[in-house]
Amino acid sequence: MTKTxxxxxxxxxxxxxxxxxxLTIKQLSQLLGxxxxxxxxxxxxxxxxxxxxxxxxxxxxxxxGVYQLITKSDLADIIQRLVENPTAQSLSQASLEVLAIVAxxxxxxxxxxxDLRGVKCERPIQTLVSRGLIKEIGRSEGTGRAILYGxxxxxxxxxxxxxxxxxxxxxxxxxxxxxxxxxxxxxKFQEAFNGAK
Amino acid sequence: MSYEVKLDAFSGxxxxxxxxxxxxxxDIYDIPMAEITQQYIDHIHAMQxxxxxEASEYLVMAATLLAIKSRMLLPIHEGExxxxxxxxxxxxxxxxxxxxxxxxxxxxxxASNLQELETDRAQVFTRPPADLTGLASDEQMALFDxxxxxxxxxxxxxxxxxxxxxxxxxxxxxxxxxxSVKDQMRSVVDSLRITGGRASFFELFPYEDKPTLxxxxxxxxxxxxxxxxxxxxxxxxxxxxxxxxxxxxEDDENIDVTE
Numbered sequence: 001m002t003k004t005x006x007x008x009x010x011x012x013x014x015x016x017x018x019x020x021x022x023l024t025i026k027q028l029s030q031l032l033g034x035x036x037x038x039x040x041x042x043x044x045x046x047x048x049x050x051x052x053x054x055x056x057x058x059x060x061x062x063x064x065g066v067y068q069l070i071t072k073s074d075l076a077d078i079i080q081r082l083v084e085n086p087t088a089q090s091l092s093q094a095s096l097e098v099l100a101i102v103a104x105x106x107x108x109x110x111x112x113x114x115d116l117r118g119v120k121c122e123r124p125i126q127t128l129v130s131r132g133l134i135k136e137i138g139r140s141e142g143t144g145r146a147i148l149y150g151x152x153x154x155x156x157x158x159x160x161x162x163x164x165x166x167x168x169x170x171x172x173x174x175x176x177x178x179x180x181x182x183x184x185x186x187x188k189f190q191e192a193f194n195g196a197k
Numbered sequence: 198m199s200y201e202v203k204l205d206a207f208s209g210x211x212x213x214x215x216x217x218x219x220x221x222x223x224d225i226y227d228i229p230m231a232e233i234t235q236q237y238i239d240h241i242h243a244m245q246x247x248x249x250x251e252a253s254e255y256l257v258m259a260a261t262l263l264a265i266k267s268r269m270l271l272p273i274h275e276g277e278x279x280x281x282x283x284x285x286x287x288x289x290x291x292x293x294x295x296x297x298x299x300x301x302x303x304x305x306x307x308a309s310n311l312q313e314l315e316t317d318r319a320q321v322f323t324r325p326p327a328d329l330t331g332l333a334s335d336e337q338m339a340l341f342d343x344x345x346x347x348x349x350x351x352x353x354x355x356x357x358x359x360x361x362x363x364x365x366x367x368x369x370x371x372x373x374x375x376x377s378v379k380d381q382m383r384s385v386v387d388s389l390r391i392t393g394g395r396a397s398f399f400e401l402f403p404y405e406d407k408p409t410l411x412x413x414x415x416x417x418x419x420x421x422x423x424x425x426x427x428x429x430x431x432x433x434x435x436x437x438x439x440x441x442x443x444x445x446x447e448d449d450e451n452i453d454v455t456e
Contacts, residue, residue, distance in 0.1 A: 020323035020356070061321070073320035090315055093308070094208045100307035116300060119209030119254050132351040154352040159311060160318035168314075171306040 007032065007042040008049070015060065015069045020157075022066025043067060064156035065163070091127075098124040102134050103155070104170050107148035109140050125149070133158060210258035211301040213240060218298070225298060228291055230266040237262055265290045325356075376409070381416040386425065389441040398428070398437035 010032055014023060023031075029039045043060065050059040061070050071079060091099065098121050101113050113121050128134045137150035151164060161167060207213040217236050218225055241255045268290040289295075389396055401417065404410050417439070420426045425443050430436070 017327045017329070019326035021326045068323050070321040070323050073317065076320035076322075079322055090312070090319075096308040096311055096315075097208055097304060100304050100311050103311070104304070104307060116297075116304060117209050118211040118258065118297065118301065130351070132348060132355045135348040135351075152348050152352060154348075154355060157352075158318065159314040160321070161314070168307075168310045171303050171310075 004038075004042050004045060007034065007038070008046045011039070011042055011046055012069075015067060018068070020068055022063065022068035024066050028067075061160070062162045063160055064153045092124070094119075094121075095124040095127050099128055099133060099151075099155075102128070102149050103151050103164065103167060106150035106164075107137050107140075108150075109146040109148055111146060113149075210255050211298060212305070213237065213255070214258070215298060215302060215305070226295060228295070230262065230269055230291065234259070234262040234266050261294065265294060376412060378412065378416045378419060381409075381412045382420055382425075385413065385416055385420060386441065389426065389439065394441040396439050398439055401439060 011028060014028065014031060025036050025039050025043070028034075028043075029036045032039065034042075047060045050056050057072055057075055058069050059072050060067055097117060098113055101116055102108055105112070110121060110125060113125070125134070129136075132152055132154040134149045134155065135152050136147045138148045139145040140148055156162065156164070159167075207216065214233070214237065217223075217233060217240070218228065221232065221236065223229065223233070238259055241252075241259060385401055388401060392400065402410055402413055404413065417426070417428075421428060426439050426441055429438050429440065431438075
């Protein structure tokens with residue numbers, strides 16, 4: 001018991017020092033000379049302790065494969081008081097749409113993105129590349145060997161995700177299909193109804 | 198760099214179409230082409246997209262809508278009908294557009310999901326790593342993964358910029374440099390004197406910043422008005438030559454430059 005507690009304090013200290021660089025389980029197990037599973041256990045215990053204790057302002061989160069200490073989200077407005085004029089510098093609608101397409105359909109070429117959006121996407125792509133959220137991950141086999149884009153680690157950091165799989169599932173066509181089905185049902189119903197009259 | 202004012206209301210023709218469909222409460226699988234085309238064209242008239250690049254994309258969609266509309270108006274020949282009895286309707290000309298709209302809608306929703314994540318993420322904060330350079334020997338630094346590529350560098354640069362922004366002082370005072378037209382007139386005359394009383398127009402503008410350029414220009418005009426210098430040009434498109442007329446600069450001359 002004391003061993004896990006000691007391990008937790010060590011992990012905490014290390015995470016505090018590395019800040020937003022974070023550490024992987026592998027790195028931690030190397031640094032602390034423990035098995036991966038033991039580290040995972042201690043990490044979970046640490047996370048639990050943070051989450052349960054309302055006297056704690058920070059917690060642990062795994063983002064882009066590394067664990068880091070973060071402030072708890074309900075304290076955001078307190079932290080923002082440090083800044084005089086907080087401005088949320090978020091991505092534009094166009095950039096977000098391009099990013100969503102890249103994230104769910106990677107690897108994808110610019111032309112394919114443009115086909116989907118029906119609008120030129122050079123500028124949003126440029127913005128996203130320069131912000132390090134997407135990158136060239138290869139070339140297409142076809143004519144012109146167009147650049148294929150994919151998301152980066154920074155993308156995961158930016159959205160607080162651990163991996164691309166963690167993204168909310170793509171809104172499926174189901175909704176539209178059920179709509180159509182109910183529509184069909186309704187027309188049938190109407191016909192029957194009218195017939196009965 | 199040109200300054201562009203952009204209407205951010207719609208992020209493309211498909212977005213506009215979706216908006217119209219939503220507003221008119223139309224079934225996406227049964228779009229009344231005449232109505233939607235009319236509405237769409239009205240909208241791009243109202244939007245007045247000045248950027249040609251974008252205007253063209255909206256126009257392509259308008260053309261597509263018109264094409265679909267006209268195809269739907271074409272009568273189906275009786276003979277063809279018999280050939281394809283099973284497919285009485287034939288392919289719906291709207292099918293492709295509907296598919297595109299549905300596909301686009303999917304990613305539009307995904308984008309708003311991402312936006313939510315973005316907002317959530319903005320609620321938590323981390324801090325930069327502590328400076329360990331005092332402790333670390335080279336071998337220790339090698340412990341960390343040094344297999345980096347250009348995108349890691351870009352990511353690092355982003356982080357750096359963010360940190361820089363954080364370290365920026367909350368308040369700064371911008372000092373304004375005041376230079377009067379009078380001073381600038383004197384320095385123009387001085388530089389003319391150095392070049393032997395004659396210089397090309399461009400030689401008098403070695404400055405980089407706009408305010409100084411304008412100031413120099415105004416002072417040159419003022420000097421011309423006072424006939425301290427004259428400006429000549431040998432022919433069309435030739436270089437302008439500025440010649441100093443009065444060798445002595447009358448310091449006591451009271452200069453009042455009115456705007």
